[in-house]
Amino acid sequence: MMEIDWNAQWKEYGKIDRRNSSTEYWDSRAPRFRKKKDGPDIYVEEFYRLMEPEPGDTFFDMGCGSGTLALPFAQKGHHVWAADFSPAMLECLMKDAEAEGLADRIHPVRLDWNEDWSARNLPKCDIAFASRSLIFEDLTRALKNLESVAVRRCCVGAWDTPVMDYDRHLAKAIGYERPGPGVNRFVMNELMDRDMFPEQIFIRSPFRNTKFRTYEEGVEKLKSTFLHGLTRDQERLLEEYCREHLKYHIVEDGGEKGSRGDAQGEREFWQMDHSDISTMAFIRWDL
Numbered sequence: 364m365m366e367i368d369w370n371a372q373w374k375e376y377g378k379i380d381r382r383n384s385s386t387e388y389w390d391s392r393a394p395r396f397r398k399k400k401d402g403p404d405i406y407v408e409e410f411y412r413l414m415e416p417e418p419g420d421t422f423f424d425m426g427c428g429s430g431t432l433a434l435p436f437a438q439k440g441h442h443v444w445a446a447d448f449s450p451a452m453l454e455c456l457m458k459d460a461e462a463e464g465l466a467d468r469i470h471p472v473r474l475d476w477n478e479d480w481s482a483r484n485l486p487k488c489d490i491a492f493a494s495r496s497l498i499f500e501d502l503t504r505a506l507k508n509l510e511s512v513a514v515r516r517c518c519v520g521a522w523d524t525p526v527m528d529y530d531r532h533l534a535k536a537i538g539y540e541r542p543g544p545g546v547n548r549f550v551m552n553e554l555m556d557r558d559m560f561p562e563q564i565f566i567r568s569p570f571r572n573t574k575f576r577t578y579e580e581g582v583e584k585l586k587s588t589f590l591h592g593l594t595r596d597q598e599r600l601l602e603e604y605c606r607e608h609l610k611y612h613i614v615e616d617g618g619e620k621g622s623r624g625d626a627q628g629e630r631e632f633w634q635m636d637h638s639d640i641s642t643m644a645f646i647r648w649d650l
């Protein structure tokens with residue numbers, strides 16, 4: 364039986380994944396990336412429960428963004444070392460931490476997945492995790508980096524689809540067969556190849572469709588989520604689907620800045636009219 368090099372497969376996947384991995388891109392998104400306080404977040408609560416933390420555990424949150432997990436976990440009494448390569452994201456995180464009286468529990472660290480972590484004086488925490496932030500070049504090195512800052516356990520939240528904004532409704536409507544494995548399968552297989560005995564549990568939660576500033580932007584960005592391209596017939600069907608389901612919205616009060624997505628917080632936007640449930644793979648392994 365031929366052995367699969369999952370790290371090599373990840374690098375090939377990276378060549379077609381169109382997500383922007385530059386610091387400048389994520390800095391520009393930071394003010395709109397902050398999450399609205401509109402009630403409990405099923406994903407956040409399930410992630411915390413599945414980590415099985417003990418009282419007083421310390422956390423290392425890699426790719427923390429503006430604090431989707433770091434802030435609520437600090438509210439639960441934990442000290443969180445929150446790491447990200449975007450200084451703007453860390454600035455937003457600390458502004459919110461100070462406003463919520465949590466600045467003494469959140470310790471910002473500017474850190475890139477792709478740098479040599481052994482050259483940094485990084486703390487070791489009881490649990491190290493990364494949630495929806497697996498933007499790195501080398502799969503094996505990145506997961507070993509995460510292990511290097513953990514005492515007891517590592518956890519990862521990974522999409523079960525090839526890209527974050529993959530729309531199953533749209534894919535079905537245009538007859539597009541999902542190409543290749545979801546992000547979670549790369550992680551699981553790499554860990555199993557190293558005998559790390561990972562566990563995988565799926566978290567299903569309501570998913571807010573991306574908002575777009577213009578109709579044209581929406582169509583083009585939706586096309587880009589189909590990594591291997593579309594046939595002419597599929598492009599035509601996608602455009603027909605968008606004419607029926609990509610709807611214009613206006614919010615009289617302008618909404619509140621801070622939710623995820625390029626046009627979150629805008630007064631006017633375009634958004635698909637169907638709701639969705641996201642399926643996120645929670646993967647944990649003990650050291």
